[in-house]
Amino acid sequence: xxxxxxxxxxxxxxxxxxxxxxxxxxxxxxxxxxxxxxxxxxxxxxxxxxxxxxxxxxxxxxxxxxxxxxxxxxxxxxxxxxxxxxxxxxxxxxxxxxxxxxxxxxxxxxxxxxxxxxxxxxxxxxxxxxxxxxxxxxxxxxxxxxxxxxxxxxxxxxxxxxxxxxxxxxxxxxxxxxxxxxxxxxxxxxxxxxxxxxxxxxxxxxxxxxxxxxxxxxxxxxxxxxxxxxxxxxxxxxxxxxxxxxxxxxxxxxxxxxxxxxxxxxxxxxxxxxxxxxxxxxxxxxxxxxxxxxxxxxxxxxxxxxxxxxxxxxxxxxxxxxxxxxxxxxxxxxxxxxxxxxxxxxxxxxxxxxxxxxxxxxxxxxxxxxxxxxxxxxxxxxxxxxxxxxxxxxxxxxxxxx
Numbered sequence: 001x002x003x004x005x006x007x008x009x010x011x012x013x014x015x016x017x018x019x020x021x022x023x024x025x026x027x028x029x030x031x032x033x034x035x036x037x038x039x040x041x042x043x044x045x046x047x048x049x050x051x052x053x054x055x056x057x058x059x060x061x062x063x064x065x066x067x068x069x070x071x072x073x074x075x076x077x078x079x080x081x082x083x084x085x086x087x088x089x090x091x092x093x094x095x096x097x098x099x100x101x102x103x104x105x106x107x108x109x110x111x112x113x114x115x116x117x118x119x120x121x122x123x124x125x126x127x128x129x130x131x132x133x134x135x136x137x138x139x140x141x142x143x144x145x146x147x148x149x150x151x152x153x154x155x156x157x158x159x160x161x162x163x164x165x166x167x168x169x170x171x172x173x174x175x176x177x178x179x180x181x182x183x184x185x186x187x188x189x190x191x192x193x194x195x196x197x198x199x200x201x202x203x204x205x206x207x208x209x210x211x212x213x214x215x216x217x218x219x220x221x222x223x224x225x226x227x228x229x230x231x232x233x234x235x236x237x238x239x240x241x242x243x244x245x246x247x248x249x250x251x252x253x254x255x256x257x258x259x260x261x262x263x264x265x266x267x268x269x270x271x272x273x274x275x276x277x278x279x280x281x282x283x284x285x286x287x288x289x290x291x292x293x294x295x296x297x298x299x300x301x302x303x304x305x306x307x308x309x310x311x312x313x314x315x316x317x318x319x320x321x322x323x324x325x326x327x328x329x330x331x332x333x334x335x336x337x338x339x340x341x342x343x344x345x346x347x348x349x350x351x352x353x354x355x356x357x358x359x360x361x362x363x364x365x366x367x368x369x370x371x372x373x374x375x376x377x378x379x380x381x382x383x384x385x386x387x388x389x390x391x392x393x394x395x396x397x398x399x400x401x402x
Contacts, residue, residue, distance in 0.1 A: 008049070010042045023049050037114060044111045048123065051130035071161060073120060074113040077105050079161070080152050090246065104145035105152065107131045117153075117162050122173045125149065129176075132183075139183040143175040191360045192353035199346050204335035205286040210267050211328060215351060217264045219358030219374050221248060222351040224258065226323045230276040233260065233268070240265055249378075256376050279322035287319045325351070 012033045013020040019030040019038035028045055030038035088098040107128050112120060125146065132142045150170050156162045176183055197216065201209050211225045224244045234241040240260040247256045260268065271280040323331070329350050336346045355375065363371040372379075 007046060010039070021045060040111070040113060044115075044124075044127065047111050047127035047131045050134065051123075051127045071117050072113065073115050073117055074109055076117045076156055076161065077109055077113075077152065080155055083155065100144075101148050101151075104148035108149055108152075117156065118166060120153075120166060121169045125170050125173050129173075133181070137183065138186040139176045139178070139181055140186055142183055146173070146175070189352055189356055191357035192349040194357075196346055196349050197354070199339060199344055200332065200335050200349075203338040203342070203344075204331060206289060207271075207281040207283075207286045207323075208328070208331045208335070210271060211281050211323070212332070212351075212354065213267050214264055215354035216358065217267070218258055218260065219355050219362070220258050221355060222325045222328055223248060224256070225351075226279075226281070226325060226328055228268075228280045229278065230272055230280065240268075254378070258376070281323055282319075282321050283323055283327060284319035284321060 008021050008023050010030075011020055011022075012018075013027075013029065016029065017033065019033045019035070019042065021028050021030065021042055023045060028041075030041040030045075032038060084098060084101055085094065088095050088101065111128055111131060112124055115124070128149065129142060129146050132145060137145075150167070153162060153167045153170055157164050157167045178185065197212060201212065204212070214220065214225050214228075215222070220242075224242075224247055227244050227246055228242065229245070232243055232245055234243070242258040242260055244256055244258070249256070268280065273280075320327075332349070332351065336348060339346050359371045359375050362374050
């Protein structure tokens with residue numbers, strides 16, 4: 001196996017008293033040694049050098065523009081960020097798209113921050129993408145981040161900050177294809193075996209246990225079970241209908257209706273409260289129950305100072321009134337870790353796999369259309385990702401016809 005090429009080094013050119021890097025036998029002068037501008041230019045040239053095909057040994061066309069154009073990439077990102085902070089929000093709070101956009105724009109600013117926006121082309125975008133490959137990011141995530149960078153320039157074109165030809169050039173860069181890039185592939189999400197879930201339930205709180213059971217029964221998203229409130233449930237029929245006030249596709253104007261059958265109703269009834277606007281599953285309630293259980297199981301007598309303790313009125317890390325998808329996932333991870341300490345081995349799994357399990361079960365029993373309705377997908381092609389195909393049916397067909 002041939003050795004990978006050695007990365008050209010950042011050096012001091014003593015005669016010119018500036019930074020220099022030699023790529024393919026050609027010196028590229030980067031400006032004052034150890035200055036931020038020289039390091040940015042070096043990182044950009046290396047990214048462009050690494051993004052070239054191995055068979056192409058010609059000199060990289062990397063020249064640092066001295067154009068006085070005031071709109072640099074850094075200024076464009078700063079201007080766009082003021083817009084993004086107001087656009088990517090819901091109910092006055094930023095959505096998860098905002099940090100995703102920040103992560104996508106970070107390598108762009110690091111490599112091409114001082115480059116005029118009008119000079120950013122497909123080769124530069126390819127170099128930014130190569131830097132993401134070098135970080136070890138998976139192929140699908142890289143493609144999504146590249147699309148977010150294009151979204152930045154699409155907004156800039158709409159605001160007449162850059163020429164439309166810049167966006168057209170960036171759109172010419174093809175996405176990374178499966179099996180045809182150095183980026184690793186992400187493992188597909190698979191259904192979680194019921195045995196894993198059953199072994200986890202005794203080691204999580206009552207609230208998390210109910211959330212897991214609801215997901216198994218309904219196939220709702222982790223976000224939907226975290227947002228569950230009594231005021232969002234229509235209890236007029238024998239099958240209740242839960243309509244989340246906020247869900248994944250609400251920004252598209254779509255409605256999400258989740259039927260709750262008798263078993264799911266039994267789980268929900270245990271947590272119904274007089275305040276119907278309060279979330280049913282609360283980390284603060286789980287913490288209070290945990291502390292109450294610890295006090296009940298306490299064997300030693302409390303000291304006077306312990307008995308006089310009261311909760312802080314404004315703790316630095318107060319328990320919130322509802323779970324989010326991250327805290328819900330961590331609660332399951334804590335349960336798995338606790339089980340292992342007690343000698344029960346449970347492989348790692350996460351809440352989204354419960355949705356895949358329900359989709360696969362419904363598809364096997366009622367067909368693809370039923371799985372599409374239960375999971376709330378607009379197109380059956382999306383359901384194909386969540387509901388595994390019935391391999392047993394194919395085996396039976398082969399047994400009888402093959």
